[in-house]
Amino acid sequence: MKYLIHSLLRTDLVVSLSRFGFALLVLSCCFATTAAEAQTTEILSEKHLEFRGISLGQPRDAFADSLRTKGYEITTPQHPTSSSSVWMKGRYDSFHCLLELSASGDTQLVDSVTVWFQDVNNPVGNYRVLRGFYTRRYGQPVADNFYNIAELGYASPEEQLASDSYATLFSLDGGTVTMRLRYDPKKKAYKYSLLFVDHQSTEKAAEQISDNSNHIDEEW
Numbered sequence: 001m002k003y004l005i006h007s008l009l010r011t012d013l014v015v016s017l018s019r020f021g022f023a024l025l026v027l028s029c030c031f032a033t034t035a036a037e038a039q040t041t042e043i044l045s046e047k048h049l050e051f052r053g054i055s056l057g058q059p060r061d062a063f064a065d066s067l068r069t070k071g072y073e074i075t076t077p078q079h080p081t082s083s084s085s086v087w088m089k090g091r092y093d094s095f096h097c098l099l100e101l102s103a104s105g106d107t108q109l110v111d112s113v114t115v116w117f118q119d120v121n122n123p124v125g126n127y128r129v130l131r132g133f134y135t136r137r138y139g140q141p142v143a144d145n146f147y148n149i150a151e152l153g154y155a156s157p158e159e160q161l162a163s164d165s166y167a168t169l170f171s172l173d174g175g176t177v178t179m180r181l182r183y184d185p186k187k188k189a190y191k192y193s194l195l196f197v198d199h200q201s202t203e204k205a206a207e208q209i210s211d212n213s214n215h216i217d218e219e220w
Contacts, residue, residue, distance in 0.1 A: 047173050047174040047200075048174050048175070048198050048200050048201070049172060049173075049174035049175030049176075049177075049196055049197070049198040049199070050174070051113045051196050052067070052070055052092075054066045054067065054070075056109075056110045056111065056112070056113065056174075056175070056196065056198035056201060057109050057110060057111070057198050057200050057201045058109060058110060059108055059109060059110075060086055060101055060103045060108055060109070060110050063101060063110045064086055064088065064101060067088055067090075067099070070090070071090050071091070072088040072089065072090035072099060073088060073089055073090065074086070074087070074088055075087050075088060075089040075098070077098055079187075080100075081100065084102075085100045085101055085102050086100075086101040087099065087100060087101075088101070092115050092117075092194070093130075093133075095117045095118065095120060096117075096118040096119060097115050097116055097117050097118055098115075098116040098118065099113060099114070099115060099116075100113070100114040100116065101113055102114070103201075104201070104202065107201070109201045110198070110201065111197065111198050111201035111202045112195060112196060112197045112198065112201075112202075113195075113196040114193055114194070114195050114196075115193060115194040115195075115196075116191070116192070116193050117192040117193065117194070120190070120192050123181055123190040123192055124149065124157045124161075124181070127146070127166050127179075127181045127192075128146075130179065131144075131146060131168050131179065134168070134170065134177070134179060134194075135170075138170035138172060138177055139170065141168045141169055141170050142169055142170065142171045143167075143168070143169040144167075144168045144169070145164070145165070145166060145167045145168070146166050146167075146168060149161075157183070158183045158185070158190075159183075161181060161182050161183040161190070162182070162183040162184070162185050165180055165181060165182030165183075166179075166180060166181040166182070167179070167180045167181075168180075174198060174199060174200065175196065175197050175198045175199045175200075176195075176196075176197050176199075177194065177195065177196055177197075178194070178195045178197070179193070179194050179195075180192075180193050180194075180195065181193075
């Protein structure tokens with residue numbers, strides 16, 4: 001902005017303009033710049049997290065259609081963690097996986113995607129490898145519950161990870177990504193997941209829940 005005004009002062013146009021006219025010209029430039037900056041800020045604040053290059057925060061069916069173009073297929077797992085989610089199968093980072101697409105409230109906009117890795121060999125050892133891989137991709141984690149199980153004296157990794165799972169949280173523009181490894185003693189299996197959470201969609205869902213609660217309170 002200061003460069004624009006400086007250039008105007010150096011032109012012959014200013015000589016022919018009255019002080020009032022020049023003031024209006026500068027003010028109009030200021031308003032135009034302020035409006036542009038506000039629009040840019042609004043666009044940046046509405047950035048959604050992406051999964052496989054696809055933006056979260058869109059209708060779940062549209063999101064699933066976009067995933068189909070990348071080789072994922074609709075499926076029904078034997079033991080789904082949620083019956084309201086849409087499930088797909090495919091591969092992610094070379095691992096066979098199930099995708100859980102979740103949407104909150106009446107918006108039906110995708111607010112999170114969970115990648116459930118399947119049949120991971122040496123899950124405890126692989127966590128260290130994947131943790132390093134995702135750190136290179138997403139940057140240093142903002143929270144990290146990763147430790148050497150052998151140093152704690154537990155009889156087995158299963159015993160420890162059943163009560164205190166590995167979890168590594170990354171913060172990105174538009175949301176967070178959390179890698180987690182835990183052991184399910186009932187199913188006698190490791191649960192390996194990568195959770196993508198979109199901030200914009202979860203905020204909208206929270207606002208909607210709050211509005212609905214206020215409406216119910218008013219009725220009562």
